[in-house]
Each structure stands twice: as structure tokens, then as C-alpha cells.
Amino acid sequence: MCVEPAPPPPGRLTRRGVLAASAALAGTATALASGTATAAGPARRPARTGDLVVEGGTLLDPATGDVTEDAIVVIRDGVVRAAGPRDRVDIPADAHRLDAHGRWVLPGLIDAHIHLNTAAEARDAVRQGATSARSGSTNFYQDIAVRELARQAPRHAPRLKAAGVFVTPDLGDTVLADPDLTPLVRLKDGVRSAEALRRVVSVNLARGVDVVKTRVNERAGLADQDPLTQVYSHAQLSEVVAAARRGGKGVLCHSYSEKGCHDAVTAGIRSLEHGVFVGERTLHEMRRRGTYFTPTLTAIAGLAETSDPVLAERGRTFLPVLERAVLAAHELGVPLAAGTDSSGGSIDPIGREVELMRAAGLPALDAIRTATTGAARLLGLDGTAGRLARGHAGDVLLLSGDPLADVSVLKSPLRVVRSGVAL
Template identity: 55%
Template structure:
């Protein structure tokens, strides 16, 4: 029963001014202010050796770039162009191929282009991390420097991801492209109810956000604030020793309320138990996050529905060795079960995508997740696709991210080893280019 004032079919908050005020507050919290971006821009310029006035905000597009001499990998086909060339201009890929096939593109950018010698290295598209938590500009910057040039937010505390989403358009290289999730649709919203006046009535709920009406309301408020995706849960967190990650907190009916209220936006669901995972899949979520105890019948249903699987292996294995004995034991128990689940799901046609569940500036490089997918039984090419073509498709960027082709995003990573043969190749990052700007160059 609802104990506060909104009806069974809540409408979207009507005030455009309210939305602007809410997101302005989120921007300040995230450090997305003129001074915050200027400071980050100055540090960014120092990192990549760019010239210009210290503290100035970067222009809307970066100078042309020519990356030459490396082995250019196409994750879709597995084809490699030896001694290849990638030409970037105006935030997009202008040309990719051999020196001969790209010579006119190279000539067109002329002396204005910066050249990067990738000889003896491998060139791949910018990587895609489909599960991160970035609440500040520093978080986003750490993620992109680790090689993830496109990401999906796994929720933020006060809509900071929505506020940071616009950064690539006017400050290239400061943050990855982002699909924003806004607030976590969860029984306990904590201080996040303070993020939005339209959530204030929920603060008085003695049992949390559990009725389908309240769940739909939180989801619709998120939608009204401009989120791209919606994040919800079936179970508590594994990374908190005091919580039981197999307890069911939202069942199929409650998760269906989220999916309906999301108004066509994809829903990602944090789930560990078989009952929770199965309920989420049958409710129509787009992807399962974590998914340790996924069962046989649910795997079949995921394959039938094309429900993606984000195992976040780095986060689960990262509990091993924790100073907290509960988390250490949980990691040791869960890791092999999850590895086997990933292998079984992949063999039965479920699309596996790479997500690190990184939080704040403590970033697990997306390359580490790719390595763990190989260790779980995926081929090197399939693991690479999990962080490129498959992940880009899940985020709705299949034509623009995940491959280096003419017209794609100007996002490039240069690594020291062959990702088609070496499991940890994507951890050996030499250069990161995001939105045409050099973010990192060893």
C-alpha cells in the first residue's frame, strides 16, 4: 500500500525548470563546472603533451590524427591489416586500411595531422565497458584512460552520469561516451531520495520502495530526467559482507513494473540468485549483471530472448584475498561457479558482454575483464568482441563503436600484444584516443 501522495499511474514531473535544477546540482557534484572541466582539461593537456593555454576548456573537436604502422584488428571479422593506417578527423574515422588505400585520406589531413607511430603494436577500436559507476569527472577520466572509450552507467547517486553524458560533445577526451542510468531503482534508495524533489515522498516509506506503484514512480522519474537506460536489482550486493546476495528483493512482478515504466529504455538488472535472474529475464530486462547462480532453464530463456550477460568477473574475482573473511570466502566460492556459467551460457548462444563494475577512481581496466573471459573459456576473438562489437550493439552504437571503419567514432586503443592470441593483450595499453583526442600515450 502506498503511504504517500501519488496515484497508481504517476505522470512524469511536469516542470522543465525542475529538471534543469536537478541536473545542474548533479553537474556540480560530478565536477562538471566550468572550473572543474578547465582543471581536468589542463591535466589532460599535460598528459598528452598538447599545447595551449593551461586551464582552457578543450575545443569541440580535436585535431586530425594518423595512426600508422600497427596491425589493425577488426573484431567483427577477425581480419588484421598489417602495417595499417587509421585516419581520424572531426571526431570520426576518416579511413582505415593499408598505406596504399588510405593515402588520399592521409593527404587530405595534411600537415595539420598529428602522427602516432604504432609500429610493432596492435590497433583496436576503443573498448566498451557496459557496467561502470562514475559519480565524478575524476571517475570518468580514470575509466577512459584505462581504455574504455564508451560505457554504460550502472547507476549514479545523484544523476551525475546524466550530467557528464554531454562532455564528449564539447570537451573531447575528458570522459567516455556514456549511456546514463541515473538512480538505482532499488528497495532502499538511501540519500538518493535527496537528489530529486519528485522522490521526496518516498523518504517516509517504512519498508522502502517495494510496491509496483512506487517502483514505477522511481523509474518514471529517472526517465523524466533523461536517462538512456534503467538499472534495477533482484538481489542485494555481494560486495557487502552484511548482505545476502541470494536474498530476493524484487520478484518478476516488481521487475516487470520497472520494464513497463522504462518506456522502451533498456533495463539492466543486478541479480545473483537463480530465482532473481529468472524473474528478471522473464520480466524482459535487456541484460543480467553478475548472474552467478544462473540456471539451465534460464540460460535457455536468455538465449531465446537475446538477453545479454554481463558477468563482471573482475568484480567477483576481486573479492578473493579481501581482508574481510566473508568477502574472501564469497569470492572463492562464486568465481568458479560464475566462470562455468559464462562458459555454458556462451556455448548455448547467450551474448556475453564485458563490464567491470568499476566504482569511482578504483578502476578495473576493461582489458582485465577480457582476460578473465578468455580464462572462462571464450576464444580470444569472442572475448574481444565482448568489449567491442557485442557491447556496442547492446548500447545502441553498433554502427559507430566497436570497429574501426569509415564514419565510426574516433576511438582507438593501441596495445603491445596481439589480442587475438594473448589473453592479457588489452591490459598492455600504450595509447588511448577518445573522441579524436589523445587521452593516454605511454
């Protein structure tokens, strides 16, 4: 059965309604609301950014690898105005200062694959060092509301690239996320036809997503599914990519099998997620195309720690395979991005993903780059996130030790600064 073409409701009304509903589901409504709402949506507050000087720490620039002792970082209105050695940076006389002596100073980290469904999860992500992130999808557009929360009250959420709802064969209750999705429930085979695939993408685009999320394989985290089973063909993936590109958006793709990975990459996705069994042929194609690899080592390692024997064995089997794939990708020059795939109310520190990148064989600086400069490029945030340089966001981590010697210090930042506000 095909889906009858139908235009979405008028943009202003739709965006207002969806934002209000997703905000309520995400628990962000109180933070979003202030004053009187208008026809264009909830009333907006100016973002609460800060003025701060981070003084005396050892500053690492992930882009260059340069280390500056007794460094000064000056943040005004949430943006870095100067960063460097003390004798080259003017400190404003009235500045509020954060003492970083004896600490290492890094930019806030980036989680390139995370599921933020609530305001509590968003706050937890920031406090664990992820000051920027990319959504791996939510069931009811909660990430749209979390993105808005981050804009209005940065200390409560990472700056976020939202993916909206998953383009997947079985939407389940997600058909209730938007009235324009409900006709899909009548499809016997689910979201598989070109028309159905285009509809889910178009609804996402109408709701203002930044990226589109789809899949090529079943899930590894469900014992009754086989993650090597392919659910979309190359032609179907190409439909998703083409529909997303018409809206100016890239696609991230959940994947496991080598054939699935290759189909996804050659269909034109922007980033390959998980990708446990990605092979050399596909990695060479990724390098040629500039396709990113977000392996979510944290999630795969977590399977081995579950009580379910099927999932535990899957995790033990998959992790060394994925580690080899990550190292091969790095050695070939495939761009890597760190992502925890956190979901279900439990947020893993993005520093854990960096630690696992290091364990897979990446040099410490390159592992750090997967959660800073590399991830920033994937998210289109180079120039905003990933460094503490003039014009970049005033997002700072204070660490207890040298991350180049021991990347595990990234898992437990001593202090987080978000847009110039120390948490």
C-alpha cells in the same frame, strides 16, 4: 502506503537544475561551464574532437577478425574516414600522424557496467582504455553530468549511457537526488509497491536517463547481505520493465540466484548483471529473447582479494561458478558484454574483464568482442563504437603486443585516442 501521483516539474527547469547539481557532485562543473548559462542549461561548447592519422600498426577488426599489417586509420573531426592497408588509404597531406609501427591497433573498449561518480573516475576509465561505457547507476545523477562532459570534452570521459538512480527497495540518501523522490521516504516498506516502482522509473526518465537499473537480489559485496536473497518478485520486476519501456528504455538487473535471474529475464530485462548462479533453463531463455549477460567477473574476482573473510570466501566460491556460467552462455549463443562494475573511486581496466572472459574459456577474439562489437550492440552503439571502420568514432588503442595471442595486453594500453585526440 501509496505514493500520491504528482507530475514532475517543467522539463527545462528540471533538467537545468539536476544537471547543475549532478555536475557539481561529479566535479565536472568547470569542464561543462563556458560563457554564459542560459535558461535551457549551462552554455555548450562544441565537442573537442581531432584530426589524426594512426600509421603503420597492425589493425584488428573485432567484427571480422581480420588483421591488417602496416595499416592506416584516418580520423577527421573525431570520426574514422578510412581504415585499411597503406596502399588502399589516402593520407591527407596536412595530417597529424601518430606512429603505430610495432604496435597493435584496436578500437577503444566498452565497459558495459561501471559506476562513474566523479570527473576523476571518468578520466581514469578513458586512460585505461574504456572510451565508451554504460553506467550501473549513481546515487545523485552524477552519470548524467559525466555523460554531458563526454559530449563536450570527449578526452575527459567515455561516451556514456546513463542509468540515473537505482530502482531498489531502500533508496537511502538517494531520496535527496530529486525532490520528486522525497515522498518515498514515508513508505514503511520502501520502494516496493507498483506506484513507488513506477515513480522512481518516471523520475529517472524525466531526468533523461538512457537505461534503467534495478535489482532482484541483495549485494555480494556487503558481508551482512545474502546475495541469494530475492528483494523483488517477478511481478515487481515486470512493473519496472513496463514503466521503462513506456519511456523507450531497457532495463539492466543486478542478480545472483537462479530464481532471481529467471524472474528478471522472463520479466523482460535487457541485460542480466553478475548472474553468478544463472542456470541452463534461464540461459536458454536468454538466448531465445536476446537477453545480454554482463557477468562482471572483475568485481567477483575482486571479492577474493578483500581483507573481509566473508567477502573473500564469497569471491573464491563464486568465481568458478560464474566462469562456468559464462562459458555455458557463450556456447549456447547468449550475447555477452564486458563490464568491470568499478565503483568507489577505484577504476579497474576493462582489459582485465576481457582477460577473465578468456580465462573462463572464450576464444581470444570472442573475449575481445565482449568489450567491442558485443557491448556496442547492447548499448545501441553499433555503427559508432567497437570497430575502426568508416563512420565509427575515432577511438583507438595502441597495444604493445598481439591481443589474439595474449589478451592481457589490453589491460595496459600504450596510447589511447579519444575522438581523434591522442591522450
